[in-house]
Amino acid sequence: MSPARTLDVSALPPYEISNRAPLWWGQLLMAVIEGSLFCVLIAMYFYYRISVDVWPPPGVKPLGLTLPTVALIPLILSAGGSYAATEGAKRDDRRLMLAGLTANILLAIVFLVLRFIEWRTFNFTWASDIHGSIVWSILFLHTFDVIADLLMTAILIGIVADGRHGPKQRLGVHVDSVLWYFLVLIWLPFYVVVYWGPRLVGSR
Amino acid sequence: MMPGPQSSLDAAGSAARVTGHLLWLFVIPLAIIFVIVVAIAVVAIFRKHRESGRPAVETERGLTRMVTGASVLTCVILLGLIAVSVSTGKAISDRAMPRNALTIEVTGNQWWWSVRYLNDDASLIVTTANEIHVPVGRPILIRGVSADVIHSFWVPGLIGKRDLIPSRVTTEWFTAEREGNYRGQCAEFCGLQHAHMAMWVVAESPARFQAWMNAQLGDSANPVTPAEQQGQKVFLEHACALCHTIRGTTANGQVAPDLTHLASRLTIAAGTLPNNRGNLAGWITDPQSIKPGNHMATVPLAAEDLHPLLDYLGSLR
Amino acid sequence: MTHPLVTPAGPPRVWDEQQDREALARTWHDPEGFLGWFYATTHQAIGKRYILTAFLFLLAGGVEALLMRIQLARPENHFLGPDRYNQIFTMHGTTMMFLFAVPVMEGMAVYLVPLMLGTRNVAFPRLNAFGYWMYVMGGIFLYANAATGAMPDAGWFAYTPLSGPQYSFGKGVDAWAQMITFTEISALCVAVEIAVTTFRLRAPGMSLNRIPLYCWSMLIQSFMVIFAMPAVMVASTVMLLNDRTIGTHFVNPAEGGDPILYQHVFWFFGHPEVYIIFLPALGFISAIVEANTKREVFGYPALVLSQVATGFIAFGLWVHHMFATGLPQIGEAYFTAASMMIAVTTGIQIFCWLATLWSGKVRMTAAMHFVFGFLFIFVMGGLTGVMLASIPLDLQSHDTYFVVAHFHYVLIGGALFPLFGAFHHWFPKITGRMIGERLGKLSFWLLFIGFNTTFFPMHILGLNGMTRRIYTYPASLGWASGNMIATVGAMIIALGGVVFIVNAIASLRSSVSAAPNPWNAPSLEWSVESPPPDWGFTYQPVVSSRSPLWADPALRTVVTGMRNDRREIMVTGVAEAEPQFRTVLPAASLWPFLAALGISIGFTGSIFAFSWYYVGAFLGALGMIGWFWPRPPKEIEP
Numbered sequence A: 001m002s003p004a005r006t007l008d009v010s011a012l013p014p015y016e017i018s019n020r021a022p023l024w025w026g027q028l029l030m031a032v033i034e035g036s037l038f039c040v041l042i043a044m045y046f047y048y049r050i051s052v053d054v055w056p057p058p059g060v061k062p063l064g065l066t067l068p069t070v071a072l073i074p075l076i077l078s079a080g081g082s083y084a085a086t087e088g089a090k091r092d093d094r095r096l097m098l099a100g101l102t103a104n105i106l107l108a109i110v111f112l113v114l115r116f117i118e119w120r121t122f123n124f125t126w127a128s129d130i131h132g133s134i135v136w137s138i139l140f141l142h143t144f145d146v147i148a149d150l151l152m153t154a155i156l157i158g159i160v161a162d163g164r165h166g167p168k169q170r171l172g173v174h175v176d177s178v179l180w181y182f183l184v185l186i187w188l189p190f191y192v193v194v195y196w197g198p199r200l201v202g203s204r
Numbered sequence B: 001m002m003p004g005p006q007s008s009l010d011a012a013g014s015a016a017r018v019t020g021h022l023l024w025l026f027v028i029p030l031a032i033i034f035v036i037v038v039a040i041a042v043v044a045i046f047r048k049h050r051e052s053g054r055p056a057v058e059t060e061r062g063l064t065r066m067v068t069g070a071s072v073l074t075c076v077i078l079l080g081l082i083a084v085s086v087s088t089g090k091a092i093s094d095r096a097m098p099r100n101a102l103t104i105e106v107t108g109n110q111w112w113w114s115v116r117y118l119n120d121d122a123s124l125i126v127t128t129a130n131e132i133h134v135p136v137g138r139p140i141l142i143r144g145v146s147a148d149v150i151h152s153f154w155v156p157g158l159i160g161k162r163d164l165i166p167s168r169v170t171t172e173w174f175t176a177e178r179e180g181n182y183r184g185q186c187a188e189f190c191g192l193q194h195a196h197m198a199m200w201v202v203a204e205s206p207a208r209f210q211a212w213m214n215a216q217l218g219d220s221a222n223p224v225t226p227a228e229q230q231g232q233k234v235f236l237e238h239a240c241a242l243c244h245t246i247r248g249t250t251a252n253g254q255v256a257p258d259l260t261h262l263a264s265r266l267t268i269a270a271g272t273l274p275n276n277r278g279n280l281a282g283w284i285t286d287p288q289s290i291k292p293g294n295h296m297a298t299v300p301l302a303a304e305d306l307h308p309l310l311d312y313l314g315s316l317r
Numbered sequence C: 001m002t003h004p005l006v007t008p009a010g011p012p013r014v015w016d017e018q019q020d021r022e023a024l025a026r027t028w029h030d031p032e033g034f035l036g037w038f039y040a041t042t043h044q045a046i047g048k049r050y051i052l053t054a055f056l057f058l059l060a061g062g063v064e065a066l067l068m069r070i071q072l073a074r075p076e077n078h079f080l081g082p083d084r085y086n087q088i089f090t091m092h093g094t095t096m097m098f099l100f101a102v103p104v105m106e107g108m109a110v111y112l113v114p115l116m117l118g119t120r121n122v123a124f125p126r127l128n129a130f131g132y133w134m135y136v137m138g139g140i141f142l143y144a145n146a147a148t149g150a151m152p153d154a155g156w157f158a159y160t161p162l163s164g165p166q167y168s169f170g171k172g173v174d175a176w177a178q179m180i181t182f183t184e185i186s187a188l189c190v191a192v193e194i195a196v197t198t199f200r201l202r203a204p205g206m207s208l209n210r211i212p213l214y215c216w217s218m219l220i221q222s223f224m225v226i227f228a229m230p231a232v233m234v235a236s237t238v239m240l241l242n243d244r245t246i247g248t249h250f251v252n253p254a255e256g257g258d259p260i261l262y263q264h265v266f267w268f269f270g271h272p273e274v275y276i277i278f279l280p281a282l283g284f285i286s287a288i289v290e291a292n293t294k295r296e297v298f299g300y301p302a303l304v305l306s307q308v309a310t311g312f313i314a315f316g317l318w319v320h321h322m323f324a325t326g327l328p329q330i331g332e333a334y335f336t337a338a339s340m341m342i343a344v345t346t347g348i349q350i351f352c353w354l355a356t357l358w359s360g361k362v363r364m365t366a367a368m369h370f371v372f373g374f375l376f377i378f379v380m381g382g383l384t385g386v387m388l389a390s391i392p393l394d395l396q397s398h399d400t401y402f403v404v405a406h407f408h409y410v411l412i413g414g415a416l417f418p419l420f421g422a423f424h425h426w427f428p429k430i431t432g433r434m435i436g437e438r439l440g441k442l443s444f445w446l447l448f449i450g451f452n453t454t455f456f457p458m459h460i461l462g463l464n465g466m467t468r469r470i471y472t473y474p475a476s477l478g479w480a481s482g483n484m485i486a487t488v489g490a491m492i493i494a495l496g497g498v499v500f501i502v503n504a505i506a507s508l509r510s511s512v513s514a515a516p517n518p519w520n521a522p523s524l525e526w527s528v529e530s531p532p533p534d535w536g537f538t539y540q541p542v543v544s545s546r547s548p549l550w551a552d553p554a555l556r557t558v559v560t561g562m563r564n565d566r567r568e569i570m571v572t573g574v575a576e577a578e579p580q581f582r583t584v585l586p587a588a589s590l591w592p593f594l595a596a597l598g599i600s601i602g603f604t605g606s607i608f609a610f611s612w613y614y615v616g617a618f619l620g621a622l623g624m625i626g627w628f629w630p631r632p633p634k635e636i637e638p
């Protein structure tokens, strides 16, 4: 082969910590996957809801509003931690990264604790009736994802605190935030559906 | 490969007939399309051999025109097909049903059908199994329910499918237009013996239908001969009575076909065997080898009990 | 011919290609040996494994098909009992759909897409390996359960309540439900790979309108996977499996659940699923036709747009599988119209290929035989699909052999024949050996004749009332001769399969090695030697045409300046594919395998107790930590 012309790319940056990185796109698509899963669940919720007159079924205590509403505050604030971490990652500012990630994880834990306290007030399980089944499925899947993301955040904290972070790990911090934004955002419709839905939507 | 008693090609019911016409309205244009597509493809192969490698003469614009034209034509044909399909669909829909329909409730069970002729007057409700009689010329409304899993009611010669779904009621209607016996079969996979869940629909003249109805309305025939009386005793004293009903006796089990007028039916075990003494004997002594997995228990019978029992069952006209 | 991306100034750089290749070989070679096999992350290795594994499942599914055909050959046959027969048709459908058809298409894409796009690997090589391992373990999981007696027997869509806790005992259905999760994770991994690779890793200059049609098909298919697969996970795992194992009530009418909702959710996936299998096949057709007519495929934008439209419309048709459940009239008209309108988007593509064939110079290679087989068989299957979309006709043919005929015509004609064509077409590229053309054509004719002999009579059987999923039938219904013919046809198919396998093995062993571009095809994978080196392109090409190898067979414009001592690839812009920055792919690793193993342990346990999910999550998390843990400087330094 005798190439006649070349496109020399040695001057191009070897990394970019931005929304142009393939990893960011990959994370975005993962969020889309989760999102379509959650959409199916919401559709199911309403399908079940409109096919009966009384919702939640008789004997089920209506879900309280206070705790889940209060829990929104740390959850939304925690996204701020993610944002700070991302900024830190872009500027390679280790302390900002650490502060952001730590704020994120602490606030998220507060959210989870509130959620677990709230669960103890439920007088139904997934095996009680269809309302229990669908509500618990939504709560379980979201909680599972939140915990998974927290684990990832914890590991990133470990790596950054240890000083072993290269551009790749900084990119990791950036996309970790993408997932977190998604989990915060997706919770909002869930919150409306699960807690306000029974109050707002009637039967068919 | 000729149409048999379960063919949709030999239609004798209103719904099946219009659907049969629709079939040809689809098949003919689609077959023509198929032939044209394949012909173009085949000619394309040989064309080039003939031209021995001369570069293509068609201009891209010519091709564009052809492809666009074909696409537009496709749309037009499809719109036509949709129109005839939807109008046929309307004609067989519940809303098009004439008023004086006879309502028959069909319940799917693993793996047999229970049949009830509904009536506002409870004393005129007929219950039977695995065989449906309908008068020619009168609309029949099938009200489908299920006792366990999803089944599907289907009598190709008369009418298309409707699923029988637990916790739901589904409906469909047809009018039998020609006398005859039409075989139907459960069309939705419902487990082990889905293959042996058939039924017969007997379309007969209104007079004969009325006679049949009157006969079915009555309680079972009282045993006359000593053998029949002995047979009834066998039936009632064995487990049979726990599952089956024979009206007019103490047998009123609800989980198996009603046997009140068993002998009037064409087949036993949901169309599996012709109803005759030999088959009945085989069925009662060993139902599991005839229809493996079905829900009828093998009831141990003393050798001398079998023939009286068969006599009795044979008397249930 | 200057390329806008290439800086014209500057002296031509001098480099030593041999030296570069050696360096790249050191960097890109996956570890050797038995253990090394588990480390592999190059897309070629993973792709080949996918294809081979899927073909093994095709054999399994084929053997199951033959068993069914033997049973059905005669009325009242006693070869298989009802329990065995039900298990076997369930395994056949499940194997073919989930363990063969989808994975084989994913595998072909994993192998071909990076080469066609002119990049060195997929965007996430470890995820790619992980996806493969999930697939294999899912297959092993299903068949291992089957071997221990837990064979599913509720059909490939496991309708509730038949598949529910009250009517299906044993672990067979649980195994079926969880197998779907395995294969679905695998398909999702590949979908993300392919989408990001296509968006971000194309060779410089390969703007959107220069992407090979096959890659477009895969891109659209990937998005369909992303939107459809989560629904089946909800159906199989959340609804069915949880109802069976932890007592939820999703499909239990007694507690407000609904068996029909299961059908909606399943077919919301199930209908797109058939196009997920079909779209990649359309891509094969475009590539094979292009190479063998010596002209660009006619109507590139029309093909791309109609595939995009197919992708959208496919999500609005699912109810045509449920016509017999009874629908409101307005819904009926909508779903009929939508189902038929997809014939327009498919028709446009057929017409474009016909125009290409008509105006091109057709070379009848073995691969081209399969293309013509596709046209014949698929079009017939598509037309019967149009018939099924009509509700009155469907009420007569639903759940009969007419439907069985339809979907084998579209699946085998629309996916298997293009796949076999692709196999013959790319065999030289993948193996470095030419494939035997004569045996290839012989196997085509056997498969083609056998196929039509098997499945054409099924149309008539269906119209004559033969329902599907029955293990036997009485002689009195006039179905015997049609079934006997079908069984004979299936034997001819099997013979064609034997010839196909013999040909592949004989060609592998032959000494005729393949040139880089034996068919004189236009796309980039044909510019590298056969088989391609692990790193694909020693110098990434710069693309200035839709058919780069026809525009410039020697590909004289290339990229230089990438580091050879780590797995570097280039990231380019989404629309114009202008170079943006370089990035480093991780090296070979055992961790994807370990993570998949850990998760598989959890999934396997989960059919016995829910708590095994936590075990799986824990082990999977350990695997992921190992997977993402920062490696020594070369990978992380700027």
Ligand code: HEA
Pocket: B033, B037, B073, B074, B075, B077, B078, C274, C275, C277, C278, C320, C321, C339, C340, C342, C343, C346, C347, C348, C350, C378, C379, C380, C381, C382, C383, C384, C385, C386, C388, C389, C390, C394, C397, C398, C399, C403, C406, C407, C410, C411, C414, C415
């Ligand atoms: C590769 C897979 C594949 C493909 C491509 C298709 C394509 C189509 N399918 Fe099929 N289908 C299946 C796989 C597939 N199907 C499977 C597996 C099942 C059964 C599942 C099960 O129950 O187990 C099924 C079942 C199925 C049903 C349900 C049947 C039932 O259970 O009762 C219906 C009903 O509408 C249907 C319709 C269609 C239509 C309208 C198309 C269209 O996309 C076809 C479009 C193509 C053409 C029409 C031909 C080319 C066009 C032209 C040459 C233009 C000119 C044409 C006209 C003017 C009409 N399919």
Ligand code: HEA
Pocket: C058, C059, C061, C062, C063, C065, C066, C068, C069, C089, C090, C092, C093, C094, C096, C097, C101, C154, C155, C156, C157, C404, C408, C411, C412, C416, C454, C468, C469, C470, C471, C490, C493, C494, C495, C496, C497, C498, C501
């Ligand atoms: C891609 C998908 C695919 C493919 C390729 C096939 C291939 C075949 N299928 Fe099937 N089929 C389905 C998907 C597929 N099928 C689905 C989804 C169902 C529905 C299941 C359900 O209802 O749940 C179904 C159902 C189904 C039925 C209906 C069962 C019933 O309802 O009772 C039948 C019956 O004849 C059948 C037959 C065949 C035959 C004869 C082949 C042949 O083409 C197979 C030929 C292939 C081989 C034989 C392997 C290759 C051979 C060799 C390499 C030779 C070496 C081997 C030997 C000599 C043994 N299939």
Ligand code: CUA
Pocket: B108, B109, B110, B111, B150, B151, B152, B186, B187, B188, B189, B190, B191, B194, B195, B197
């Ligand atoms: Cu009842 Cu099939």
Ligand SMILES: [Cu+2]
Pocket: C270, C271, C274, C317, C318, C320, C321
């Ligand atoms: Cu479909």
